[in-house]
Amino acid sequence: MPNFFTDNKDLQFIFDTLDLKEVVALKEHDFKFVQEFDHAPADYDDARDNYRRVLEVVGQICGENIAERARTVDQEGPHFENGKVTYHPLTQKNLQDLKTAGVMGVMLPHQYGGLNFPNTIYTMMTEMVSRADASLQNLFGLQDIAETICDFGTEEQRQEYLPQFASGEADGSMDLTEPDSGSDLQSVRLRAWQDEKTGQWYLNGMKRFITNGCAKVHLVLARSEDGTSDGRGLSMFIAEACPELVVRRIEDKLGIHGVATCELQYNNVPAKLCGQRRRGLTKYVMSLMNGARVAISGQALGIAEAAFREARKYAEEREQFKKSIDQFPAVYDMLTGMKVKLQATRTLMYNTTKVVDLRNSYVHMLDNLPKEQLTDEIREKAKYYTKLAALLTPMCKAMATEVANQVSYDCIQIHGGTGFMRDFNAERYYRDARITNIYEGTTQLQVVAAIGGVVLRVVESELQPLLSLPYEGKLGRLKGKLNEMLELQRKAVKFVSERKDSAYLDQMARRLVECETAIYVGALMLKDAFNHDERQPLVERYVNDAYIDAKAKYEAITSGDTSVIDNHRDIIDY
Amino acid sequence: MSYKILVFVKQVPDTQNISGDAMKPDGTVNRAALPAIFNPEDLNALELALQLKDKYGAKVVAGTMGPPNAAEVLREAMYRGADEAVLLSDRAFAGADTLATSYALSCCANKIGKYDLILCGRQAIDGDTAQVGPQLAEKLALPQISYVEEILELSKNKVKARREIEGGYEVVEAPLPALMTVIDANEPRPAAARRLMKYKKARTPFELSRDHANANYTDAEALAVEQENLKSRGLLITEYSASEVGADIQRTGLNGSPTKVKKIQNVVLKATDSKMIEANEAGITELIHELIADHTLG
Numbered sequence: 020m021p022n023f024f025t026d027n028k029d030l031q032f033i034f035d036t037l038d039l040k041e042v043v044a045l046k047e048h049d050f051k052f053v054q055e056f057d058h059a060p061a062d063y064d065d066a067r068d069n070y071r072r073v074l075e076v077v078g079q080i081c082g083e084n085i086a087e088r089a090r091t092v093d094q095e096g097p098h099f100e101n102g103k104v105t106y107h108p109l110t111q112k113n114l115q116d117l118k119t120a121g122v123m124g125v126m127l128p129h130q131y132g133g134l135n136f137p138n139t140i141y142t143m144m145t146e147m148v149s150r151a152d153a154s155l156q157n158l159f160g161l162q163d164i165a166e167t168i169c170d171f172g173t174e175e176q177r178q179e180y181l182p183q184f185a186s187g188e189a190d191g192s193m194d195l196t197e198p199d200s201g202s203d204l205q206s207v208r209l210r211a212w213q214d215e216k217t218g219q220w221y222l223n224g225m226k227r228f229i230t231n232g233c234a235k236v237h238l239v240l241a242r243s244e245d246g247t248s249d250g251r252g253l254s255m256f257i258a259e260a261c262p263e264l265v266v267r268r269i270e271d272k273l274g275i276h277g278v279a280t281c282e283l284q285y286n287n288v289p290a291k292l293c294g295q296r297r298r299g300l301t302k303y304v305m306s307l308m309n310g311a312r313v314a315i316s317g318q319a320l321g322i323a324e325a326a327f328r329e330a331r332k333y334a335e336e337r338e339q340f341k342k343s344i345d346q347f348p349a350v351y352d353m354l355t356g357m358k359v360k361l362q363a364t365r366t367l368m369y370n371t372t373k374v375v376d377l378r379n380s381y382v383h384m385l386d387n388l389p390k391e392q393l394t395d396e397i398r399e400k401a402k403y404y405t406k407l408a409a410l411l412t413p414m415c416k417a418m419a420t421e422v423a424n425q426v427s428y429d430c431i432q433i434h435g436g437t438g439f440m441r442d443f444n445a446e447r448y449y450r451d452a453r454i455t456n457i458y459e460g461t462t463q464l465q466v467v468a469a470i471g472g473v474v475l476r477v478v479e480s481e482l483q484p485l486l487s488l489p490y491e492g493k494l495g496r497l498k499g500k501l502n503e504m505l506e507l508q509r510k511a512v513k514f515v516s517e518r519k520d521s522a523y524l525d526q527m528a529r530r531l532v533e534c535e536t537a538i539y540v541g542a543l544m545l546k547d548a549f550n551h552d553e554r555q556p557l558v559e560r561y562v563n564d565a566y567i568d569a570k571a572k573y574e575a576i577t578s579g580d581t582s583v584i585d586n587h588r589d590i591i592d593y
Numbered sequence: 594m595s596y597k598i599l600v601f602v603k604q605v606p607d608t609q610n611i612s613g614d615a616m617k618p619d620g621t622v623n624r625a626a627l628p629a630i631f632n633p634e635d636l637n638a639l640e641l642a643l644q645l646k647d648k649y650g651a652k653v654v655a656g657t658m659g660p661p662n663a664a665e666v667l668r669e670a671m672y673r674g675a676d677e678a679v680l681l682s683d684r685a686f687a688g689a690d691t692l693a694t695s696y697a698l699s700c701c702a703n704k705i706g707k708y709d710l711i712l713c714g715r716q717a718i719d720g721d722t723a724q725v726g727p728q729l730a731e732k733l734a735l736p737q738i739s740y741v742e743e744i745l746e747l748s749k750n751k752v753k754a755r756r757e758i759e760g761g762y763e764v765v766e767a768p769l770p771a772l773m774t775v776i777d778a779n780e781p782r783p784a785a786a787r788r789l790m791k792y793k794k795a796r797t798p799f800e801l802s803r804d805h806a807n808a809n810y811t812d813a814e815a816l817a818v819e820q821e822n823l824k825s826r827g828l829l830i831t832e833y834s835a836s837e838v839g840a841d842i843q844r845t846g847l848n849g850s851p852t853k854v855k856k857i858q859n860v861v862l863k864a865t866d867s868k869m870i871e872a873n874e875a876g877i878t879e880l881i882h883e884l885i886a887d888h889t890l891g
Contacts, residue, residue: 060790069789072784080783114784119785120784121785134787543596
């Protein structure tokens with residue numbers, strides 16, 4: 020029986036080599052919690068030992084229990100009758116296993132029953148759970164909601180809800196999307212009104228496409244300010260399941276069948292304000308979405324891992340023309356490409372989570388430390404990592420989710436006709452991957468979120484140290500290619516900026532963001548190969564492909580070709 | 594009321610994941626080359642105990658007989674929910690067969706004192722004898738229920754369990770205290786993260802002094818303080834020697850083991866080609882003639 024942590028060489032490589040000293044010291048407040056909690060780590064090595072042990076437990080549950088149940092869960096799904104959602108018995112077992120393992124409040128502070136782990140380690144769990152059953156991640160990942168209550172709720176709300184989340188007793192949902200507000204959340208209409216006598220808030224309206232909308236605890240984005248129509252009139256509320264909160268139906272979806280996606284009707288549902296009024300979208304939902312984007316990246320990575328393994332196994336076993344098909348160039352080329360994309364994504368993934376961890380800790384200090392304890396260093400780091408995370412998070416989500424689609428597509432291709440059949444896992448991965456580059460912001464929206472940071476050259480300060488190591492031989496030549504790509508990228512950004520044409524920038528934004536991602540990922544992989552020879556073939560494949568691609572994109576970006584902008588109507592309408 | 598349940602477990606070589614050098618040339622198990630694991634059916638016994646703890650309230654004590662390293666399975670029992678752990682360890686126990694093992698465990702159970710239930714896995718994957726549990730019951734003069742799948746009822750004076758029999762099951766009752774051996778009929782729970790992070794620090798007194806010796810640190814007083822500290826946090830694993838449980842060393846270990854290995858046969862299973870039989874009268878007739886010809890039938 021496989022353990023999804025110990026059987027994954029690449030994931031363990033990341034775990035072993037990623038330097039989390041600063042992250043962990045910040046998260047554990049210089050290891051002071053050990054005085055108070057038996058399970059809290061005494062130092063960095065102790066913390067890492069905890070992480071490894073818990074990852075092995077989760078890896079075992081995923082490999083031995085959850086993966087085995089995934090196909091049945093996918094085929095049968097949850098049940099909806101008389102307004103009540105009942106999860107598949109195997110999904111319930113999966114959740115019970117994760118609850119028993121005590122991993123439903125991974126990032127929550129010790130004092131509320133959580134493990135106080137960094138996002139990096141939590142994302143490794145996300146990846147493994149998703150590899151086993153992508154739809155289960157949508158339930159496992161809802162512990163992010165507790166994070167939001169922890170960050171922005173009152174102490175009373177924290178004490179009421181967080182221990183329930185940590186023990187797995189309460190589950191959550193985030194109720195944002197409405198029939199007419201998807202990507203454009205500023206237009207949310209669900210109305211919140213306050214009884215002036217009692218101070219009690221009530222919610223009225225509709226929400227749609229709500230993952231696990233049958234949850235006990237809901238975080239709801241609602242319009243609290245009459246007469247407003249933009250994001251500044253929205254606040255965040257906590258509501259609990261009650262007769263006034265009606266699940267009208269659950270969706271029949273292409274993928275992630277194991278989780279219920281609900282349509283909700285709010286009929287004067289009592290609610291509590293979470294945080295300050297008017298900051299619902301601008302601050303809290305943005306924070307929630309940033310966390311969720313990292314989680315979806317992890318989900319996509321897990322699906323890609325599963326799809327790659329399935330493809331590889333099939334290609335080794337399947338014989339045609341008297342040999343296994345993985346010996347044919349057309350097939351091993353595909354497998355190589357899948358694997359390199361997978362590892363490149365994982366490299367970006369965990370460098371992103373590390374930056375997210377640093378941002379979370381420094382911003383937390385900025386928001387919570389008494390003024391006299393705030394140093395310039397804290398202020399600067401909070402600012403720096405906020406800016407960097409705001410670039411890397413959408414870059415990572417765009418890359419991971421597109422790669423998951425490509426890898427699961429190739430997985431079916433390698434299976435041939437067999438992969439088209441419901442009896443095999445390949446088609447499930449393909450269907451499950453398809454939502455990842457849509458929800459929590461489409462790839463197109465990730466490009467919008469990332470392009471500002473690309474134009475401002477945010478990543479330059481990270482690239483310099485990576486590209487200044489004393490590379491020699493093959494790595495030296497690869498560094499040369501990356502430097503060349505970087506030069507082209509700078510020129511391309513300059514070209515686009517100088518045109519001062521926002522339509523042209525929008526038109527070229529995806530290419531710019533993809534080139535930026537490739538350069539950063541290439542540099543990270545180059546550093547890994549510098550420290551570990553075994554990683555050399557990976558970075559060589561990655562950079563060689565990325566180099567050719569970057570040159571073509573540079574040509575396109577600096578072509579000044581506006582034919583799409585000028586003629587799209589004519590072409591579409593022809 | 595709260596029950597007290599003893600679960601006897603064993604650390605065994607992992608015979609499921611064997612590599613090339615799993616056997617020595619003389620045909621005995623090469624323990625050094627195999628990872629040591631928690632005997633699978635002992636995990637089922639522990640799970641059953643923990644289910645009783647969840648349902649009725651109980652104190653679960655995990656015990657094992659083995660070398661100092663066997664403390665690892667006790668820690669694993671604690672990660673999953675055992676409240677206390679006891680290691681029975683002494684050179685005098687080495688080389689025990691089932692008779693000497695069950696004798697040593699009976700001394701241990703008597704030393705631990707009052708209990709309501711003793712649970713054991715049906716058998717260990719290294720010896721596959723399924724004898725230790727039943728022998729232990731005999732030595733302690735306890736009623737025993739073997740091959741237990743599930744406990745249906747536990748009350749002050751009796752336990753009602755479902756046990757597997759060939760082709761079905763039967764439901765039996767026994768007065769308490771009783772001993773049960775448990776089969777692979779439940780799904781053992783995973784380790785709980787917080788318990789894991791806490792109890793990974795649990796040590797036997799032997800391990801603690803070994804850690805000190807490894808660190809070239811031999812302050813006896815500091816050792817005693819640290820031991821006290823572990824104990825106050827529930828992290829000290831009780832360790833008993835043969836004399837501490839009042840065992841007669843003529844009845845333990847190799848001394849107490851009448852079992853002698855007469856001969857070891859190395860069986861190599863060879864895969865042979867499969868053969869398709871046509872699913873019709875002619876195919877079946879042909880197969881039957883073939884089986885009669887090679888004396889498989891008739």
